[in-house]
Amino acid sequence: MSDIVLDVKNLRVEFDTYGGIVKAVRGVSFSVPRGQTLAIVGESGCGKSVTVQAIMGLIPMPPGRITSGSAKLNGQEMLGLSPKEANQFRGVEIGMIFQDPMTSLNPTMTIGDQIAETLIVHRGYTKKASAKIAVDLLDKTKIPEAAKRARQYPFEFSGGMLQRSMIAMSLACNPTVLIADEPTTALDVTIQAEILELMLELKRTEGMSIILITHDLAVVARVADDVAVMYAGQIIESGSVDQIFYESAHPYTMGLKEAMPTNKPNEERKLMPISGSPPDLFHPPAGCGYFARCPHAMDICESNQPSGFRIAADHYASCWLHHELAPEVDALHLVGDQ
Amino acid sequence: MLIETRALTKHFRIGSHQILHAVDGITLSIQENEILGLVGESGSGKSTFGKTLVGLYDRTSGEAFYNGVPLPAKFKSKDHLTYSREMQMIFQDPYSSLNPRMTVLDIIGEGLVLPGTHSRSEIHEKVAYWLEKVGLHPDHMSRYPHEFSGGQRQRIGIARAMIIEPRFVVCDEPISALDVSVQAQIINLLDELKESIGLTLLFIAHDLSMVRYVSHRMAVMYLGTLVEIGPSNELFFDPQHPYTQLLIESNPEPDPVLERSRPHTPIKGEITSPINVKPGCRFVDRCPRAMAHCSHETPEFIATSKDRYVACHLFS
Known part of the structure; x- marks a missing residue:
């Protein structure tokens, strides 16, 4: 290295x-x-x-x-x-x-x-x-x-x-x-x-x-070449530019992409805003910083901070959805692979 | 046509012998219930056009019509009172456009106080209704602007414009100062309001992707003049004016594969000065396809297909 x-x-x-x-x-x-x-x-x-x-x-x-x-x-x-x-x-x-x-x-x-x-x-x-x-x-x-x-x-x-x-x-x-x-x-x-x-x-x-x-x-x-996505004072996802855009693994990264218009002929997609606002960093949440806005939030997210889960080589996401016990979420691949 | 302008012009005198041609002969119309997007670089005159239209600036020459009725070149306070019920404006900077010493109730309710048609309790009720409608809480009424985030302030600005129930609203870069996730909230809010109360919008912005997404038709300004106008998708995917082409080529897409495959040929030079402009096409200095007569003959607006107009000698 x-x-x-x-x-x-x-x-x-x-x-x-x-x-x-x-x-x-x-x-x-x-x-x-x-x-x-x-x-x-x-x-x-x-x-x-x-x-x-x-x-x-x-x-x-x-x-x-x-x-x-x-x-x-x-x-x-x-x-x-x-x-x-x-x-x-x-x-x-x-x-x-x-x-x-x-x-x-x-x-x-x-x-x-x-x-x-x-x-x-x-x-x-x-x-x-x-x-x-x-x-x-x-x-x-x-x-x-x-x-x-x-x-x-x-x-x-x-x-x-x-x-x-x-x-x-x-x-x-x-x-x-x-x-x-x-x-x-x-x-x-x-x-x-x-x-x-x-x-x-x-x-x-x-x-x-x-x-x-x-x-x-x-x-x-x-x-x-590489991207690190930050939210509430932490890097919540990192990887190559293609991994971040096409294989987004954190709900916040996906949310950002869905909130932006793209220009593809014959494609009409409604913008999906991320509701709510970022947490108060005077009192940072005990669990995941994105918990309050996350459409896939689970009980564990509120109290326990997720560690970086390895998605692929050099691609990490701090999200409990990647824990082996987490339920499968279809929406995870909604925005990828376009 | 709800809004129509004919050769609308706004010049500013600077110094004794210099004239800044901010807006120079803009002719366009906006239909009832339409969203017209207006794009261009900073200094192209888009905001000045919007402000002149609603009477915040006096017109230098040309005509403007609201619902077929000619608008005065110089708004007197009586005209402001009449037309502010019909036409409103949402400003770019949610920090400087709200009076820090007024409460939210006073800011949003002011438009109803001035004509003297509403009682105090009616105003209170309406402000509460609009706060809720723009996604804020009626309890926020007694607070001051500094207690809100940028996105919330922009909602206050929207409520202030909408409480009058105008038919036409000029949105001057309403989302440029906001974060991506909040931009989508504001855009969807405007879209919803348009559906529910039947608004007509002039949407001024420099974010081409957002303008294409929001508006039915798109108009492109360059140095005070209109260079191209047409249905948003047609104009975006098949731009005709060399300036529009370069503008759209410079617009990055959130798609790495597409970006890597794109020819990187950024536009040459920068916008020239709008002071004491010469006749001829204003884009001639930067145009990759400029011809000899472009520098002295001003191009006319030419219809290239139904609803599409372009001001360029390549099409004459």
């Missing part, structure tokens, strides 16, 4: 708030192989962003707290590092891009200077050398007239261009892993298609691993 670049085990994150302690991430484990894209999918508040922020050392402490777990990048532990140590890998070994490029960039610095700054700080390059590389990076992310654009400020860029600049910046130190937190959510479909295409190309040419955080299953289908 030397090909695993990033290995996260049993990560738990809490936040102190006025209302009590929020258990935002409740035991998350996953690994990312070299040159692969892992998509972490889930709805708002499921803990997907907190998970990657914890890995990056971006959780403000206090009020945040990593109560357990490990995250190893090429075998080196990243949790619990001092800010100085964290800067050795942050932006160097792991690059990150955010949902809103407009607020993630400094409005008073030129785009070129912002990219060059990474190289000056982490690599000790001269101002001149780093400025030249900044232009090359902008060129690599397909920004036309890169040399001219490097001298411009963020407000002179469109949303798509800003996201390209963010990618250029994150590539500056040739990271092993690129974390993209909802990189296309704020963009139009046409621009989204371009950014996703760029990410796929960079993965091929640079051999980077990508962690893509998103709520959009269509984006996942386009770029992911």
Whole structure:
């Protein structure tokens, strides 16, 4: 298993708030192989962003707290590092891009200077050398007239261009892993298609691993190799993209798929919403987090947390329906095998 | 026809010599009980069109009709009172579109207070009825917006629009801010309301799959102009305008096998500026099939089959 670049085990994150302690991430484990894209999918508040922020050392402490777990990048532990140590890998070994490029960039610095700054700080390059590389990076992310654009400020860029600049910046130190937190959510479909295409190309040419955080299953289908579905602070199903889409094994994954329209000629299917809302993470349920909304819920689900059942090679689902004593549920295969 | 517009235009003056052509000569009609989907990129003028239609913006030129009656270019407060009983709007952002200092009762009931036709207890009763109808509890009436989730707030926004019992509702990106599982709840709710009270909807969104699912006909806007309109399924599966084709090609599907087999040819460039636009087709800079005369002759709307219209020189 030397090909695993990033290995996260049993990560738990809490936040102190006025209302009590929020258990935002409740035991998350996953690994990312070299040159692969892992998509972490889930709805708002499921803990997907907190998970990657914890890995990056971006959780403000206090009020945040990593109560357990490990995250190893090429075998080196990243949790619990001092800010100085964290800067050795942050932006160097792991690059990150955010949902809103407009607020993630400094409005008073030129785009070129912002990219060059990474190289000056982490690599000790001269101002001149780093400025030249900044232009090359902008060129690599397909920004036309890169040399001219490097001298411009963020407000002179469109949303798509800003996201390209963010990618250029994150590539500056040739990271092993690129974390993209909802990189296309704020963009139009046409621009989204371009950014996703760029990410796929960079993965091929640079051999980077990508962690893509998103709520959009269509984006996942386009770029992911592996998928982890998160719900209420836990990964409830993980597997290859095909396993997740065609052999979904967790009722929540199926529910998500049935709640989305697909475009097949001559197929009229009614959207099936998931009723109810996610559980309160101030008081996480003792059993399965999806219990209250699950159409297949059984008695055991309320009080006992399901462990990850192995469905197939590298395909796991945390659902009691996969226990040998559980009844057969036809609906499990309703949405698969389309 | 419940709604009809002829060359509806809305320009914004910015600075002393610049004009932003937000909506430029849109002619379309919406039948009673129809859902018309309006799609386009950000900045294409879809929201401005919707807001101009219900009188939230003054029209620069062109005509608009409600049930055959011409609508004023500039709504006076009397007009707002008359037409807000017939036409309502649901907004995109359920956070900023509800007054945080008003209770749910006041927010939803406000539309009934203004005309002065309902007593306090009648309003109370109706708000309770609509809260239940949109899937909230009548007890929620005394709460404030911050006590609700995004999906619940959007339901409050819907109840506020529906309590007037309008015939026409503009839904401006009603689901963009919501999670997938909640989107389906809201869509099904709108669908149910449409059936039960006979609504006509202009459904504005940028999610092409959702618009195809929801609407009978689909209209595509680009830089303030309409480029194509037709029955949703026909338009989606057989797009005619090069822009519609590229838009639909860029739309990802939740199906990995299909995605892998798809040619990945994203659209080139980005939407150009709507300020001081030149004559000619507005898509010419990005169009893969642009011809010489596209850059100076504005394409007319051409009927390509029954109910299908496209504004492109390829079809003339």
